[in-house]
Amino acid sequence: MNVQEAFLAQSQVCADFGSPFTSRLCRLVAERLAPGDPVADRVLNWPGNPAGRADALPLRLAGALHGLIVENRAPALAAVYPPNDGHVSDDTLWDAVLVAFRDHAEFLLARLDQPPQTNECQRSSGLCPGFLTVAARFGLPLVLSELGASAGVNQVWDRFEYRFGDAQWGEDASPVKIAPDWSGPPPPIGPVEVLARAGCDRAPPDLSAEADRLRLESFVFADQPERMARLRAAMRLAQEAEIRVVERDALDWLRERLALRFPGAAHVVYHSIFWQYLDAAAQDRASGWMSRAGQDASETAPLAWLRFEGDGNAPGGALLLTLWPTGETQLIGRMDFHGRWVHWTGWR
Numbered sequence: 001m002n003v004q005e006a007f008l009a010q011s012q013v014c015a016d017f018g019s020p021f022t023s024r025l026c027r028l029v030a031e032r033l034a035p036g037d038p039v040a041d042r043v044l045n046w047p048g049n050p051a052g053r054a055d056a057l058p059l060r061l062a063g064a065l066h067g068l069i070v071e072n073r074a075p076a077l078a079a080v081y082p083p084n085d086g087h088v089s090d091d092t093l094w095d096a097v098l099v100a101f102r103d104h105a106e107f108l109l110a111r112l113d114q115p116p117q118t119n120e121c122q123r124s125s126g127l128c129p130g131f132l133t134v135a136a137r138f139g140l141p142l143v144l145s146e147l148g149a150s151a152g153v154n155q156v157w158d159r160f161e162y163r164f165g166d167a168q169w170g171e172d173a174s175p176v177k178i179a180p181d182w183s184g185p186p187p188p189i190g191p192v193e194v195l196a197r198a199g200c201d202r203a204p205p206d207l208s209a210e211a212d213r214l215r216l217e218s219f220v221f222a223d224q225p226e227r228m229a230r231l232r233a234a235m236r237l238a239q240e241a242e243i244r245v246v247e248r249d250a251l252d253w254l255r256e257r258l259a260l261r262f263p264g265a266a267h268v269v270y271h272s273i274f275w276q277y278l279d280a281a282a283q284d285r286a287s288g289w290m291s292r293a294g295q296d297a298s299e300t301a302p303l304a305w306l307r308f309e310g311d312g313n314a315p316g317g318a319l320l321l322t323l324w325p326t327g328e329t330q331l332i333g334r335m336d337f338h339g340r341w342v343h344w345t346g347w348r
Helices: 003-016 020-032 038-044 057-070 090-103 105-112 121-138 153-159 210-218 225-240 250-258 280-294
Strands: 142-147 161-164 167-170 181-183 194-201 266-272 303-309 317-324 328-335 341-344
Touching (some): 003 057, 038 090, 057 105, 057 210, 090 105, 121 153, 121 161, 121 167, 121 266, 121 303, 121 317, 142 153, 153 194, 153 225, 210 225, 250 266, 250 280, 280 303, 280 317
Parallel strands (some): 142 194, 142 266, 181 341, 266 303
Antiparallel strands (some): 317 328, 328 341
8 A cells, every 4th residue: 555545545534433624634645745845755755554554654644733733833733723624725724734844844753753542532432331241240340451551541441431322330420421322232230349450552651741641632633622522531530540551562461460360350351452453473372371361260260351353344343252261252242443332232
């Protein structure tokens, strides 16, 4: 896939994800970007694979430009960005982008060197029902281990308020309100006790650092203010809970976590849109370690593997749950990649 094709493909993805502005921006880059300045030349001569599932070049550029907005660096660009873009022509928007390329080249080039990083708290739309299922199945408190945790906002999933159709769960006063378009039966509503939570990431953002928080915000699509508000509120909750994501290789960390014993608790290993970043050999190793750890599980010290990942099927991605000591795996639902809807089937 070449650079132009990558931006056109990302334009369609953004349209499907409810971001017409980012879709428009990616289309303009595909149609109009020409060599002649450092930022354009860097994009057009990208040395790797620019595709969304590889280097994600379109998201790097979109996030870099939005970073100028969230950091208040480019008032002229902000004037044509949401919510001010309603009557802005393609020509006017593109002219402002080119000015940003020229005036903020150093910032943009530095950001292009870094892969995108998101922490989509609305994916707890499907993760939370999975945790509720584990708690209901075993009647035990939970110990949480998250792979690819980013800043850790989905480690405080139990501090959000949820609406699952007509069912409600969570903290009524939470600033994070999650109400996906829900289909299917309600999840098992009941109390959940979390004994411990931990997570790892190759490059975890530090929520105590304003620069890291702003960078996470920059990867929220510029025309999705509700999503931005949820992220900001979730980051505050994670800070208050003193969540600390360790900087580790995921497989090394997983092996260490699986070596621990948690009698009287259900150990839940979980991840969301993480698996695709492992090569086939790493996936096989992780799966093997989970299976071997499951052999030591019992009804009083069970192991669960909850994951939300793309599986090549539509719509959305798969919510899969494996429970040991039986080792049974079930598809418990499907979810939009940003958690906007959940098609729930549950554990049967």
